[in-house]
Amino acid sequence: MADSRRGGAPSRVVRVSRAVGVRYAADAMGDHALTERPRMSGWRRWANAPQSLRWRRVLMRIHSWTGIGLGLYILLLSITGSFSVLRPQFHLWMVPRTVPVVGARLKGDELREALRSAYRDSEVTSVFEGRRAESPVRVTLKRDGVEVERLFDPYAATDIGLMYPPVLDAVEWVVDLHDNLLGGERGRAVNGAGATLFFLLALSGALLWWPGNGRWTENLLTGWPEKTRRFVQRLHVSFGFWSLPMALVWGLTAIYFAFPDPFIWLVDSLGGDPSDPSRPADVALRTVVYWHFGRFGGMTGRLIWVVIGLIPGVLFVTGFIMWLMRRQRRHRAALLQPASGTRRAPAFAAPAHAEEAPEAEA
Numbered sequence: 001m002a003d004s005r006r007g008g009a010p011s012r013v014v015r016v017s018r019a020v021g022v023r024y025a026a027d028a029m030g031d032h033a034l035t036e037r038p039r040m041s042g043w044r045r046w047a048n049a050p051q052s053l054r055w056r057r058v059l060m061r062i063h064s065w066t067g068i069g070l071g072l073y074i075l076l077l078s079i080t081g082s083f084s085v086l087r088p089q090f091h092l093w094m095v096p097r098t099v100p101v102v103g104a105r106l107k108g109d110e111l112r113e114a115l116r117s118a119y120r121d122s123e124v125t126s127v128f129e130g131r132r133a134e135s136p137v138r139v140t141l142k143r144d145g146v147e148v149e150r151l152f153d154p155y156a157a158t159d160i161g162l163m164y165p166p167v168l169d170a171v172e173w174v175v176d177l178h179d180n181l182l183g184g185e186r187g188r189a190v191n192g193a194g195a196t197l198f199f200l201l202a203l204s205g206a207l208l209w210w211p212g213n214g215r216w217t218e219n220l221l222t223g224w225p226e227k228t229r230r231f232v233q234r235l236h237v238s239f240g241f242w243s244l245p246m247a248l249v250w251g252l253t254a255i256y257f258a259f260p261d262p263f264i265w266l267v268d269s270l271g272g273d274p275s276d277p278s279r280p281a282d283v284a285l286r287t288v289v290y291w292h293f294g295r296f297g298g299m300t301g302r303l304i305w306v307v308i309g310l311i312p313g314v315l316f317v318t319g320f321i322m323w324l325m326r327r328q329r330r331h332r333a334a335l336l337q338p339a340s341g342t343r344r345a346p347a348f349a350a351p352a353h354a355e356e357a358p359e360a361e362a
Contacts, residue, residue: 046210047212047213048212048213049212050210050211050212051211051212056207056208059204059207059208060208062204063201063204063205063208064319064323066197066200066201066204067201067315067316067319067320067323068319068320068323070194070197070198070201070316071316071319071320072316073194074198074312074313074315074316075312075313075316075317076177077178077194077312078309078310078311078312078313078316079310079313080174080175080177080178081178081250081309082305082306082307082309082310083171083174083178083306084174084175084178084179084293085293085294085302085305085306085309086302086306087171087175089299089302090167090168090171091168091171094165094167094168095151095161095163095164095165095168096136096151096160096161097135097136098134098135098136099134099135099136099153099154099155099156099160100134100155100156101133101134101155102155102156103155104155105133105154105155106154106155106157107129107154111127111129111137111154112124112127114152114154114157115127115137115139115152117157118152118157118158118159119139119141119150119159121143122141122142122143123141123142123143124139124140124141125140125141125142125147126139126140127139127140129154136151136152136153136154136160137151137152137153137154138150138151138152138163139151139152148162148163149162149163149164150162150163151163179191179257188257188258189258189259191254191257191258192254192255192257192258192259193258194254195250195251195252195254195255195258196251196255198247198250198251198254198312199247199248199251199252199255202244202247202248202251203248205240205244206244209237209240209241218234219234219237219238219241220238220241221234221238222234222235222238222239229321229322229325232318232321232322232325233318233322235314235318236315236318236319236322239311239314239315239318240315243308243311243312243315246291246308246311247311247312249288249291249292250292250312252288253288253289253291253292254292256285256289263285266281267279267281267282267285294306294309
């Protein structure tokens with residue numbers, strides 16, 4: 001008697017039983033899909049399982065590649081923007097605004113004589129005296145065809161430094177890099193285009209942030225620091241959530257700085273006297289501009305804004321790490337695939353544990 005379990009071909013009875021098992025399993029799955037799992041609407045799928053939506057996967061790709069493409073630009077604007085918040089403070093720190101009021105203040109001919117004595121190698125072309133007693137005198141000097149502005153103490157009759165020291169030139173260079181990319185009006189227009197993409201990037205990130213009902217609280221906090229992709233992802237999504245209002249304000253106001261005409265038209269179309277600075281639309285526009293520069297809360301508010309201004313750079317770095325890890329994971333998965341390229345059969349098509357009937361003796 002031939003035994004099919006010992007290297008021989010499987011019997012007809014076994015083949016029939018397997019076919020019946022496969023057909024029964026497929027029918028059972030079809031009935032289950034029709035009765036147990038009704039198809040959800042698009043809104044319910046987004047609310048409960050947004051990862052299953054095709055448009056979300058497409059939006060994820062667009063968001064990722066846009067973030068990678070704008071990454072260095074965002075990092076540059078994030079750093080220079082935080083630095084520019086302290087621009088008024090640098091002018092206060094580096095340029096003396098007052099002088100000690102000791103004795104009589106030099107005025108008129110006495111002041112000019114003291115200036116000629118203090119700046120013998122230069123020509124005094126102009127003198128500006130402040131109204132307040134503690135204000136220094138601003139002096140314009142010309143030497144070898146080059147003009148410079150310096151500050152003079154009218155009480156001690158001494159020079160107290162440049163009106164614009166070199167460190168302020170460096171500060172203004174950074175501010176110009178942030179505002180105009182060192183390219184004047186053309187650079188500001190490029191900045192406006194970049195700000196538009198950044199604004200859309202923030203909006204797409206807001207749509208992608210939602211993980212589904214019952215899981216959204218996980219995206220609010222970063223959790224404990226650890227060297228894992230999950231922590232990097234939670235850092236990205238939580239920082240993105242909490243900084244979203246300011247990211248939208250930064251993007252919108254940067255568009256306004258580059259292309260102000262549409263905003264002015266919108267403000268005027270809302271009505272009111274154009275010469276009245278207290279119009280609600282004007283007040284709202286000035287408010288978001290103040291928020292862009294962090295002009296509130298004194299020095300404490302500015303320092304907070306310096307830190308918050310670095311968040312877009314953090315989002316780029318964490319997003320780039322996530323993208324890099326995802327590529328590495330896909331590469332490893334491709335290496336682990338069998339070289340033959342065969343595909344696994346579905347679970348319901350596995351050989352059924354059918355009871356084999358004995359073959360008739362030959």
